[in-house]
Amino acid sequence: MGINSPLNRKLRMGLVGGGQGSFIGRVHSIAACLDNRAVVTAGALSSNPERSKASAPDYDIDPARAYGSYQEMLDAEAKLPEGERIDFVSVTTPNHTHFEIAKAAVEAGFHVVCDKPMTFDLAQAESLLESVQKSNVVFAVTHNYTGYPLIRQAREMILGGELGEINAIRSQYIQGWLRTSLEAEDQKQAAWRTDPSKSGAAGAFGDIATHAYNLGRYMTGLLPDSVSCSLKSFVEGRRLDDYGTAVIRYENGGLGTVTASQISHGRENDFEIEIDGTKGSLRWRQENPNEMIVRRNGSPHQIYTRDPGGSHMNGSGAAACRLPAGHPEAFFEAFANIYAAVFDAIAKRAEGGPVEKRDTIYPNVFDGVEGMYFIQQCVESNIQNSAWLPLKHEAARR
Structure with missing residues (x-):
């Protein structure tokens, strides 16, 4: 072929x-x-x-x-x-x-x-x-x-019911590179990301919280109902948020949290997600992307490794792998899977x-719309003292 x-x-x-x-x-x-x-x-x-x-x-x-x-x-x-x-x-x-x-x-x-x-x-x-x-x-x-093999693995497991009904999603994306006012030094990446005329209405939430929110939606398929959000800029003079937390209510009764920081000392690109279901829970961390922990009460914790030939891998996870087990795959390969x-x-x-x-x-244009709606509603919720606002965008539903 x-x-x-x-x-x-x-x-x-x-x-x-x-x-x-x-x-x-x-x-x-x-x-x-x-x-x-x-x-x-x-x-x-x-x-x-x-x-x-x-x-x-x-x-x-x-x-x-x-x-x-x-x-x-x-x-x-x-x-x-x-x-x-x-x-x-x-x-x-x-x-x-x-x-x-x-x-x-x-x-x-x-x-x-x-x-x-x-x-x-x-x-x-x-x-x-x-x-x-x-x-x-x-x-x-x-x-x-969404392109990491173990994220694809987890998505198939969750949608197939292996974790049961999903009760909670905790997703956090923590960085520290904007702890100081790099934008004042005209650092290229900082300059546009902290400029409302170029970045939009949100800073850290527009830059990295969108990833955290999207990944929870992608892995679980849960439909959001409403959101309450608090945003803050801790660096003096910064015009957009560099820290924030959102609480999400899902239509099935589940709860989610999204936390984003770009001012946490020593944190590089620490994106982590945990998902709790009635039959089990799992945890994945981007800085150690070739492992995923699955836990069930009364059973030993399971460490899933990225292994295209392993019997523990499902079709989605194995299909996203390029190398044999023990040969790490990460950022470029995940992008390449997209x-x-x-x-x-x-x-x-x-x-x-x-x-x-x-x-x-x-991720497609519908996900893109939903991501922008998430940002808009989080910013507006913060303006309204963390008021609960709708998070249903019917045109973007999938």
Whole structure:
């Protein structure tokens, strides 16, 4: 079977963002190309045209396809023969630019992989959902933690009833890199993430709590009912939150908590989730992603390791593995699992099959809308002294 059958070739990637000094753009390019199913073909790598073109050699992009802006890239690529133009666009820019880039790419007929949060605000997310629904494109949002093998393992276990009825989800994402005012030093990543005009209405909650919330939804399938949230900025002069906690009520009667911090000393990228059910509970930690603990009263604790050949692994978990047991897989591979599922969908579309937009293994435009609604309601709840607010967005339900 050829690569990306029936296309039998690599998919051509158009990268927006990822210029010199970027973190997430480089991650996207590595993940997309990890399985030899895609190649970075074109790019608008910076909002500065000169820097964009100067960054092209870092990705081995032909100078003729190193564009000064995303619109220039979309216009030029759309005019190329079908056998030469890019197949999909990856949006890896700051939050406030996601909507216009993704919407333009969708309307030009290109598949899209968009970094999270999907848009700047909820209104943009709802507008983008409408555009995607009218199109025939594949659209994914890179909540990359959904791609870890043991997360896929846990999801199948939970949805299959192995933990019983889910009572509680505790998800926390703790960092310490913004303990001091790095934005005052014009540190690139800090500068835009703490700027309301670029990051949106939330700081840490928009940046990392969205991951924590999404992962609980992805693993359990529980539908949220309402939320109460308290946000705070502990660094003097900072305009957006750097710490916060939300309590979530789910429709089945379960409770959830989401805590996010970017000011905790010594914490690097400590994302952890625990899920309690009537038959058992489990715990997974991103900094030790190849292990998951499952506990049941009266039984020894079980440590699940990432082992594609192990009898304890289910189909979803094993399918997300690339290496034998004992060979750690982590951040890049999880990102690559998102891309692999997107490529499968693009290949199916090439066969003339329908594009599934809602029930996908990868996070999609509906998840993106729900994430933006979560941010909006958390910010508003905080303004209203942690009032309980609805967390049902009917258009985004899945």
